Amino acid sequence: xxxxxxxxxxxxxxxxxxxxxxxxxxxxxxxxDPVAVFYDFDYTEEQYAEKAAEWGxxxxxxxxxxxxxxxxxxxxxxxxxxxxxxSVMSELTTRxxxxxKLGLISVALTVLIGVPFGIIxxxxxxxxxxxxxxxxxxxxxxxxxxxxxxxxxxxxSSRLGWLPSSGLTSWTCYIMPVIASSAxxxxxxxxxxxxxxxxxxxxxxxxxxxxxGVSEGVVIRRxxxxxxxxxxxxxxxxxxxxxxxxSAIIEAVHSFPGxxxxxxxxxxxxxxxxxxxxxxxxxxxxxxxxxxxxxxxxWIDPRVNVR
Amino acid sequence: xxxxxxxxxxxxxxxxxxxxxxxxxxxGGVETETATWTLGTGQEVTCVRSTEAEPAEKPIDDRTLRxxxxxxxxxxxxxxxxxxxxxxxxxxIYDGLFAKxxxxxxxxxRIAESYEFIPDETGEGMTLHIVIREGVHFQSxxxxxxxxxxxxxxxxxxxxxxxxxxxxxTIDVEHSWYEGERDLYIKMYQYDSTILECLSCxxxxxxxxxxxxxxxxxxxxxxxxxxxxxxxxxxxxGDSVLLKVDDNYWGWGIxxxxxxxxxxxxxxxxxxxxxxxxxERGKIDACIGLSFNDTKRMMSQGAAHxxxxxxxxxxxxxxxxxxxxxxxQDARVREAIFCAxxxxxxxxxxxxxxxxxxxxxxxSMAPYRREYHTNKYDPERAKALLAEAGYPPxxxxxxxxxxxxxxxxxxxxxxxxxFLDDVGVELTIDTFDFPAALQMxxxxxxxxxxxxxxxxxxxxxxxxxxLPEGSYNKAxxxxxxxxxxxxxxxxxxxxxxxQTAEAAYAWIQDxxxxxxxxxxxxxxxxxxxxxxxxxxxxxxxxMHTRDIRNLDLIER
Numbered sequence: 109x110x111x112x113x114x115x116x117x118x119x120x121x122x123x124x125x126x127x128x129x130x131x132x133x134x135x136x137x138x139x140x141d142p143v144a145v146f147y148d149f150d151y152t153e154e155q156y157a158e159k160a161a162e163w164g165x166x167x168x169x170x171x172x173x174x175x176x177x178x179x180x181x182x183x184x185x186x187x188x189x190x191x192x193x194x195s196v197m198s199e200l201t202t203r204x205x206x207x208x209k210l211g212l213i214s215v216a217l218t219v220l221i222g223v224p225f226g227i228i229x230x231x232x233x234x235x236x237x238x239x240x241x242x243x244x245x246x247x248x249x250x251x252x253x254x255x256x257x258x259x260x261x262x263x264x265s266s267r268l269g270w271l272p273s274s275g276l277t278s279w280t281c282y283i284m285p286v287i288a289s290s291a292x293x294x295x296x297x298x299x300x301x302x303x304x305x306x307x308x309x310x311x312x313x314x315x316x317x318x319x320x321g322v323s324e325g326v327v328i329r330r331x332x333x334x335x336x337x338x339x340x341x342x343x344x345x346x347x348x349x350x351x352x353x354x355s356a357i358i359e360a361v362h363s364f365p366g367x368x369x370x371x372x373x374x375x376x377x378x379x380x381x382x383x384x385x386x387x388x389x390x391x392x393x394x395x396x397x398x399x400x401x402x403x404x405x406x407w408i409d410p411r412v413n414v415r
Numbered sequence: 416x417x418x419x420x421x422x423x424x425x426x427x428x429x430x431x432x433x434x435x436x437x438x439x440x441x442x443g444g445v446e447t448e449t450a451t452w453t454l455g456t457g458q459e460v461t462c463v464r465s466t467e468a469e470p471a472e473k474p475i476d477d478r479t480l481r482x483x484x485x486x487x488x489x490x491x492x493x494x495x496x497x498x499x500x501x502x503x504x505x506x507x508i509y510d511g512l513f514a515k516x517x518x519x520x521x522x523x524x525r526i527a528e529s530y531e532f533i534p535d536e537t538g539e540g541m542t543l544h545i546v547i548r549e550g551v552h553f554q555s556x557x558x559x560x561x562x563x564x565x566x567x568x569x570x571x572x573x574x575x576x577x578x579x580x581x582x583x584x585t586i587d588v589e590h591s592w593y594e595g596e597r598d599l600y601i602k603m604y605q606y607d608s609t610i611l612e613c614l615s616c617x618x619x620x621x622x623x624x625x626x627x628x629x630x631x632x633x634x635x636x637x638x639x640x641x642x643x644x645x646x647x648x649x650x651x652x653g654d655s656v657l658l659k660v661d662d663n664y665w666g667w668g669i670x671x672x673x674x675x676x677x678x679x680x681x682x683x684x685x686x687x688x689x690x691x692x693x694x695e696r697g698k699i700d701a702c703i704g705l706s707f708n709d710t711k712r713m714m715s716q717g718a719a720h721x722x723x724x725x726x727x728x729x730x731x732x733x734x735x736x737x738x739x740x741x742x743x744q745d746a747r748v749r750e751a752i753f754c755a756x757x758x759x760x761x762x763x764x765x766x767x768x769x770x771x772x773x774x775x776x777x778x779s780m781a782p783y784r785r786e787y788h789t790n791k792y793d794p795e796r797a798k799a800l801l802a803e804a805g806y807p808p809x810x811x812x813x814x815x816x817x818x819x820x821x822x823x824x825x826x827x828x829x830x831x832x833x834f835l836d837d838v839g840v841e842l843t844i845d846t847f848d849f850p851a852a853l854q855m856x857x858x859x860x861x862x863x864x865x866x867x868x869x870x871x872x873x874x875x876x877x878x879x880x881x882l883p884e885g886s887y888n889k890a891x892x893x894x895x896x897x898x899x900x901x902x903x904x905x906x907x908x909x910x911x912x913x914q915t916a917e918a919a920y921a922w923i924q925d926x927x928x929x930x931x932x933x934x935x936x937x938x939x940x941x942x943x944x945x946x947x948x949x950x951x952x953x954x955x956x957x958m959h960t961r962d963i964r965n966l967d968l969i970e971r
Contacts, residue, residue, distance in 0.1 A: 140851035149857055150576025150887045188632070194652070195632050202652045266692045273696070274689050275682060276654060360685040365653030369685055373487050373653075376820050378850040 109406065116402045120395040125177075127391040131384050132173050140378040142190040163187070176384070186385035191377040196385045199370060204389065206276065207359070207366035211352030213282060214290035218347060222294045223340065226301020231328060233306065241298060249295035254357040257288040261361070274363035285362045289355040293347040300343050304336035311335075337408050345401035349394035447717035454726075454955055455520035456873065457780045459771075462724040463714050470947040470969060471720035474697040479678040480949065480968055483690040485704040486683055487653060502617055503681055503703075504656055506961040508641035509620035510666065512545060512564060513611055517955040517962060520873075522611040525670050526551050526559055526621055526642065532606065540587070540604050547597040551665045553623045555640045559665075561593035567621040568614060569601055578618050580880060580887070581872065584905075585610060605909045608916065612872040617961065644671060644964065645679060655682045674967045694944065701945035701966065707767035707823070710942040714768055723944040726955055727771055729780040729873060731938040732827065735864040737890040738932070742811055747804040749931040752863075754797035755838040756831055758790045762937035765827035769942060773935035776927045780873040783907070783920040787928045789935050797838040808839025813862035816855045819846035827936065828865055857888045864890030865936075875920045876908035893932055900926060 143159045144151070151159075160166040164175050179185040186196035229241040248256075264284065265273035272281050308314065309332050317327045356368035363369070367386055374382035446466045453459050484503055512527040524530070528548040534541045551559040569591045571578045590602040603610065613619065626640040637650040644666060645658040658679040667673045682699060684690040687706035694702045695718070705713070705723075713723040736743040736752060743749055759772040771779070774786045801811070813835075817824045825846060832842040842863065847855065856864050866888060868878055881891040883901055894901035900923065907919035927933065945951050945966070953965030 138851070139847060140854055144854055145850040147576045149853060150580050152576075152579075155574075155576075194636060198633065198636075199652055261689060261692060265696060269696050272698070273692050274684060274686075276651075361689065363654070363682075363684045363686065363689060365651060369653050372685070376848050378848060 112406060113399070113403060116399050120392075120399065123395055124388065124391055128177065128384065128388055129173065131387045132176065133169075135380045135383060136169060136172075142378055142380050145378050146190050163190075180388070186388075187381040189374070189379050189382045191374070191379040191382070196381050199382065200367075200385060200389060203365060203367050203370045206364065207368065208352055210282065210285055210289065210355075210359075210364070210366060211348060213286045214293070214351045215344065215348045217286060217290045218293045218297050219344060222297025223301050225294075226298045226340075227305055227328065227333065229298065229302040230305035230309065238302075241302075245295040245298040247295075248291040249299065251291065253288045253292055253355060254361055256291055257284060257358050257361040260284045260288065276365060281362075281364075285355070285358055285364055288358045288361075289351050290347075293343075293351070297340060297343055297347075301336065301340050304339050305332055308332045308336045334408055338405060341401055341404050341408065345397050348397045349390075352390075352393050352397075445717040445719045454518055456515075456517050456955075457520070457782070457784070458517070458727045458729070458955065459779065460724055460726050460955060461714070462722060463717055464722040465717050465719055465947065467720055467947065473700070473946070473948050473968070476678075477968075478676050479680055480674070480676045480701070480966060481699040482679065482681045482963070482966075483693060483699040483702040484681055484683055485685075485687045485690060485706075487685070503963060504647065504650075504658070505620060506617050506643075507645040507658055507679065507963060508639060508643050508647060509617075509622065510641075510643040511615055511617070511620045512568065513615040514670075514961060515612060515615045518953065522615055523670070524548075525615075525666070526564065530611070540602065541606055543601040543603060543610060545599040545601065547599065548665075548669075549597065551642070553626070553640050553642050554646050554661055554663070555623070555626070556663075557623055557625070557640070558596065559621060559623075559642055560596045561599045563624045564599050564621050565591070565593045566624045568599075568619050571619060575618055576887075578613075581609070581613055581877065582607075606911050607909055608911070609872040609874045609877060609908060612874070616872070644673075648678070653683070655680060657681075671964065675970050676968050679963075691944075700949050700968075701943065701951075703941075703943055703963075705942040705944060707769040707942075710940075711768040713942075713944055718944065720947045721944055722947060722949075722951055723942065724951070724954075725768065725940040725942045727779045728939045728941045729778040730867055730869050731773060731778055732824070732865065732867045732936045734831065734934040734936060735866055735888075735890045736932055736934070737859060737862070737864060738892060738896060739859055739889070740813075740862050742804075742806065743932075745804045746931070747800045748806065748811070750791075751797040751800035751804070751806075751838065752835070752840070753791045753931050753934055754793045754800065755840065756834045756934065757792035758934065758936050760792075761827060761830045761834065764830055765823050766937055766939065769823075769940045770937040771940060773938050776924050776933075776935050777875050777878040778868075778873065779938060781875045781878050782873065783875055783917050785921060785924045787924070789928075794834075794838050801838060801840070806840075809841070811839070812841035812843065814843045814845070815861045815863045815865055816845045816847055816852045817865055818849040818852040820849050824865060824867075831865070856890055859889035861890060864888070866890065874908060875923065876904055879904060879923070891933070893930075896930075896932075897926070 143156055143163070143165060146159060147155060157166070164172055167175070179187070184197065186200070188194070189196050189199060225241050225245070229238045232238050261273045261284065264271040271283055272278070275281055314327060314332055317331050318324075356372050358364070359366045359368035360372055367390065370382065371386045373379070374386065447463050448466055449461065449463050451459065451461045510525050512525060513522050514525045515521070516523055526548055527545045530543060530545045532541050533544055545564070547559065547561055547564060553559060569586060569588055572582050572586050572588050573579065585603050585605070585607040587602040587604055591600060593599045621642045623640045623642070630639070637647050639647055644661055644664040646661045648657040648659045650656045658681070660674060660677050660679070662673075682693075687704065688709060690699070690702050691705060691709040693699050710723070710725060713721070714725065717723075734752075736749050738744070762770040762772040772790065774789055775784050776787065776789070777784050798808070801807070815828060817828045819825065828844045832844055835842045846852070855861060856866055868881060880886060881888040882893045882904065884892045884895040886892065894904070903919040903922050907916045907923070910916050910919070943951070943954065948969050950967040950969050954962050
């Protein structure tokens with residue numbers, strides 16, 4: 109087990125290096141110049157040269173890349189935001205916990221709602237309940253999160269005044285962004301759980317368990333669900349990565365001060381250092397979640413370890 | 416079948432019920448009165464005020480004025496003012512030597528107590544002697560000295576591009592100096608009619624030299640030592656800034672009256688429509704920078720217990736026809752482009768209530784402004800001119816870029832594309848993020864440049880700061896075409912005679928109208944709404960956010 113975890117953990121390093129390299133390269137070659145942005149496009153040649161040298165932008169591409177990696181590894185220094193003038197690390201420290209909290213609550217909600225409804229839907233196939241769950245999950249799977257956000261704001265903030273439309277002043281501020289960012293995933297998890305369960309409950313070993321007189325609850329929990337969970341866990345892992353990474357548009361709609369809105373501002377303003385740092389952090393989160401998912405696989409299906 | 420569809424029906428009904436049964440927003444159908452007037456600055460103000468006899472009850476916290484603004488917050492160093500919303504903090508935390516009264520157009524002394532222009536004995540140039548007010552101090556208690564003022568004004572000519580562009584030909588940095596604690600001498604190459612207005616600009620706010628030299632990045636975020644009446648209490652990245660009224664501000668009773676509130680909170684929104692919803696729900700007391708849809712709705716329907724006003728900002732968008740594009744060397748092609756576009760319709764369609772079609776080549780705030788028939792829309796004449804110039808339909812195709820973040824500019828570009836298409840000219844539009852688009856425009860990588868002229872001062876020379884060859888917008892360079900244009904620009908700005916300035920600026924505007932190198936499109940309005948318990952009587956200029964200081968809560 110330890111060997112398995114170490115092997116998967118080590119895979120994270122080249123993956124992240126690749127991600128940083130790709131983002132660094134894209135940033136480097138897209139139009140726009142951070143020094144020009146810093147000076148509001150009005151600078152002398154000396155000023156330009158001085159600032160470019162200060163930021164190391166006068167060096168060759170590979171040297172810049174190596175310096176960037178070196179600063180991160182040795183000093184955990186992502187540089188300064190070209191736009192806000194604030195240290196990127198300091199921005200991440202403020203914004204990441206907000207998105208992390210949003211992401212974790214969303215994932216928890218997804219699991220708590222999606223998995224049980226998927227099971228119910230599968231075990232009562234073709235019942236009105238199954239049709240109801242199928243309809244609702246298809247509806248939410250088709251509805252984009254930002255649209256749901258706007259409709260919820262219209263109803264619950266503008267019309268009814270029950271929930272705050274924006275900001276982060278109390279726990280109620282999380283309700284709408286959490287629903288908006290998890291609705292599509294709840295729908296997907298419900299659908300995935302239903303289809304996996306339907307496949308599993310038709311297997312011979314389930315029939316055998318029932319024939320042996322094992323209660324239906326135990327059959328579903330111990331024999332069916334555990335085997336049906338692998339694709340579901342993969343999906344949950346993907347969702348966790350995406351939501352913690354920051355549901356940029358949903359955060360923007362709710363003026364939520366998380367990673368998504370930071371990323372949007374950074375992209376819109378050519379803030380290379382922030383873009384790179386956010387992407388690096390997010391890819392780290394996704395890799396970490398994938399690692400966790402791999403570990404959960406072993407727990408769910410010990411044969412994975414053996415293989 | 417019926418039984419199965421019952422839950423769905425119930426769901427649908429409950430959604431409709433939720434959407435429909437609630438009290439309507441306080442925006443619609445209220446009695447209003449409308450007033451329009453012109454400020455001393457030349458700006459037009461339109462105000463729609465609801466006519467309830469009694470002002471509304473302030474819903475929460477009587478001692479805080481809660482403002483909503485569109486955008487993000489930033490560090491509060493006076494040297495890092497790049498965006499709009501950080502100017503809200505900058506303009507409340509810091510003071511300048513002078514300030515412009517947007518109601519009258521006058522330049523008023525702030526940290527400066529008095530000033531005089533002293534002509535040089537040689538007859539070349541002059542010196543602006545400014546006496547710093549006695550007893551002025553920073554929020555930390557440190558005295559504001561002539562050295563601080565020197566560093567914050569003269570010192571920034573060399574370091575801040577925008578200041579250098581405006582004042583580089585005016586201020587002789589090397590020969591300017593200060594004496595003692597209160598005397599600042601700004602050496603000028605010649606008299607500059609714009610100098611005091613420039614010194615009243617937020618870029619030249621006075622900062623604490625010793626603080627800024629040692630301040631860390633975090634200090635400049637929420638522990639800044641300002642010279643103005645508000646202290647940063649808390650700043651949350653991407654969310655809000657809470658400012659506290661400084662009871663020890665040197666200027667209470669001298670240049671300002673203390674407001675009736677203790678805190679000014681500014682909440683930043685990435686969606687202007689969400690800001691309006693929060694306003695309508697009573698979460699904030701006032702909004703700066705409404706979207707044009709919300710502005711249109713509030714101006715037409717009114718909003719309960721509210722005063723909505725739109726004010727021209729002085730910023731305007733033009734289409735530059737760059738001299739480096741061969742086709743535009745032919746005056747007939749330039750005129751054809753002019754005639755192809757219905758500028759009034761385009762401005763209204765793209766900017767709605769926030770757009771004022773232009774009938775001049777300069778902003779409404781510019782003295783010596785002259786009106787022209789700038790909307791020359793005549794597609795038949797455009798086609799004839801193009802044919803005469805040897806460009807049959809489909810022969811001309813141009814390329815432009817606009818910022819994807821600015822939906823109004825994108826809409827404007829698309830409307831222009833459609834007008835040009837009608838006369839057989841193809842326009843390809845690319846959208847980029849704001850910095851990339853701006854850089855491409857300024858480097859001359861576009862054939863047709865839809866750009867905005869911002870002004871640091873209202874003078875016509877400020878409006879035309881992009882025209883001289885070598886300025887930061889290559890697409891707008893015109894002075895290389897006619898040396899007299901450059902001479903007149905300087906003549907208008909560097910004279911003490913109003914007649915000379917008027918004649919020079921008239922010549923320039925006539926030249927532009929005759930040559931048709933750029934098409935004035937639209938001047939922006941900015942809009943603001945506040946509850947009737949907010950005193951907005953001194954709030955006029957939203958782009959120069961210092962006017963936020965003039966907001967107050969009405970005492971009951």
